[in-house]
Amino acid sequence: MSLPYRLSTEIPTSTQDYINARFDRYGVNLPQMRENFQSYIIASTVNEEPNAPPIRIFNDVDAEATPPWEFHYTNEMFHSPDVPPPVRSKVYCDCEGKCGSNAKSKCACLKRQEEWTKASGGDFKREKGFVYDAFGRVRFAYVPIFECNDLCGCDEECRNRVVQHGRKVQVNIRKTLKKGWGVFNGDNTIHSGTFIGIYSGELITDAEGERRGQKYYKRTYLFDLDCYHLRPLVNRPGEPPKRLSREELQRLDDEWTPKYTVDAFHAGNFTRFLNHSCDPNCNMTAVYINEGNVDKPLLVVFSSREIYPGEELCFSYSGPVDESPQVKDGKETRLSDEIYMVCECGAFNCKG
Numbered sequence: 001m002s003l004p005y006r007l008s009t010e011i012p013t014s015t016q017d018y019i020n021a022r023f024d025r026y027g028v029n030l031p032q033m034r035e036n037f038q039s040y041i042i043a044s045t046v047n048e049e050p051n052a053p054p055i056r057i058f059n060d061v062d063a064e065a066t067p068p069w070e071f072h073y074t075n076e077m078f079h080s081p082d083v084p085p086p087v088r089s090k091v092y093c094d095c096e097g098k099c100g101s102n103a104k105s106k107c108a109c110l111k112r113q114e115e116w117t118k119a120s121g122g123d124f125k126r127e128k129g130f131v132y133d134a135f136g137r138v139r140f141a142y143v144p145i146f147e148c149n150d151l152c153g154c155d156e157e158c159r160n161r162v163v164q165h166g167r168k169v170q171v172n173i174r175k176t177l178k179k180g181w182g183v184f185n186g187d188n189t190i191h192s193g194t195f196i197g198i199y200s201g202e203l204i205t206d207a208e209g210e211r212r213g214q215k216y217y218k219r220t221y222l223f224d225l226d227c228y229h230l231r232p233l234v235n236r237p238g239e240p241p242k243r244l245s246r247e248e249l250q251r252l253d254d255e256w257t258p259k260y261t262v263d264a265f266h267a268g269n270f271t272r273f274l275n276h277s278c279d280p281n282c283n284m285t286a287v288y289i290n291e292g293n294v295d296k297p298l299l300v301v302f303s304s305r306e307i308y309p310g311e312e313l314c315f316s317y318s319g320p321v322d323e324s325p326q327v328k329d330g331k332e333t334r335l336s337d338e339i340y341m342v343c344e345c346g347a348f349n350c351k352g
């Protein structure tokens, strides 16, 4: 069963075109210009996340009024015509009220979550139940999350519905000294495991991502759907996930190429401004809601530790920080395509 979706050819451009045609007026660093950008963000997302705290824009570094008006602000995924349309997940539960997460529960969503948690190689004694705790925070990282969906019987208060309820944290977009624009925490501490935002944008094929990667100069907004949890499925499409040994996973790594990439250049939300850090406080997790195609999870940003008011939110563009470095021709290489000559994250363990 198909799901409603929008094509990348439908990305709205009228607001960007309007502002850019009047750049002499709108390019000036005045409070009014920042307010226009803030209002544009609210207007673009008010229907899907009416309770999301407003995002503010700050620049005390230079004369740029706002981030460039080069993208459509959205939390949605716009599909490139050569990416398969979304298909509805065949798994849903018939729970009433909230889904139970104990051993007696017959919840189909819980069963699927536990299968994937197990296959992802975690400590299954500790990592039982839904990934979210009673406060909607992630209990263990690097496990794909399968939320309850539109066909499930449970209510909106079910603990297995977090990303679908939208952003609750207050974040700001602020110009940094050396990394362009970045995302900063607002006035409240963000607890570890909190949902921050969906890395939304254009969903394109890996080949198109490679092509665009060659063209982008200095800045890139490309992120592969390079999900570790999908590796065991490489030779067994459509089958349930299976726990594999470390050696088997290593072997599968060689055969693995991600199929899709998210490009947040033309469309995206505040997460497109998240910079890289070698000592990150956020991570990216694969989350499924209604999508039944395991190759097409949402890339979702969660905090990975407590983040204090005013702190910059960053994640590691090279994947989990404790992942062993890739070595090619005797040299350590990075795993992703970040475009900058020198890392300016400033972390004590910065790899440069």
Ligand SMILES: C[S@@+](CC[C@H](N)C(=O)[O-])C[C@H]1O[C@@H](n2cnc3c(N)ncnc32)[C@H](O)[C@@H]1O
Pocket: 178, 179, 180, 181, 182, 218, 219, 220, 221, 272, 273, 274, 275, 276, 277, 338, 339, 340, 342, 343, 344, 345
């Ligand atoms: C996804 S964008 C992040 C938002 C970007 N700062 C902006 O102003 O639009 C990625 C780009 O930000 C810059 N960047 C991110 N992290 C960086 C870092 N640690 N050091 C230097 N540049 C960084 C690079 O230009 C990179 O290609």
